[in-house]
Amino acid sequence: MTDLAALFTDLVRLETRLYNAIDTRLRADHEVPLGQYEFLRYIDSQGSCRVYDLAREMAITVGATSKAVDRLEAAGRVRRTANPDDRRSSLLTLTAAGQDLLAAATPTFEDELATWIGSVLPAENVDHLATMLSMLRQRAEVDGRTARAEYT
Incomplete structure (x- = not known):
């Protein structure tokens, strides 16, 4: 793991x-x-x-x-x-x-x-990395909006 x-x-x-x-x-x-x-x-x-x-x-x-x-x-x-x-x-x-x-x-x-x-990185790995980072960023941005809403 x-x-x-x-x-x-x-x-x-x-x-x-x-x-x-x-x-x-x-x-x-x-x-x-x-x-x-x-x-x-x-x-x-x-x-x-x-x-x-x-x-x-x-x-x-x-x-x-x-x-x-x-x-x-x-x-x-x-x-x-x-x-x-x-x-x-x-x-x-x-x-x-x-x-x-x-x-x-x-x-x-x-x-x-x-x-x-x-x-x-080979092109296919760059594509995969871009997809994974986008997913992580979207989650972080959703969590960030939720956290801001809780403290405002």
Whole structure:
């Protein structure tokens, strides 16, 4: 039987090393940290979103997300506009500079993933790993929503 504690350790250490390697490469090649790159990817995938949506997706606080968005906005990569459906929030969209950065950095991001994952695991194992991690993430997100509901 698999030692789940060892699995946890491997998963966390891999995530840390993978994140740091990709972050280092994106900073060196494109002057963007991985966290900001992930924000750009998510905003682009949605077309527009609220800070709250971004915070939920990234599993971080709204305050931390708002500060990170402030930095993206100051760098000219993201634009905030009034939300026509809710005056208390704004909508985030990528600027042309944000879109250009995302387009330039994506091949670098994908190259690092190919190096760290694709070059180690056969394609069918990558597919299986993706399915399993998706299942675990969905469970964690359901449990996280339940826990938040119990304490609010």
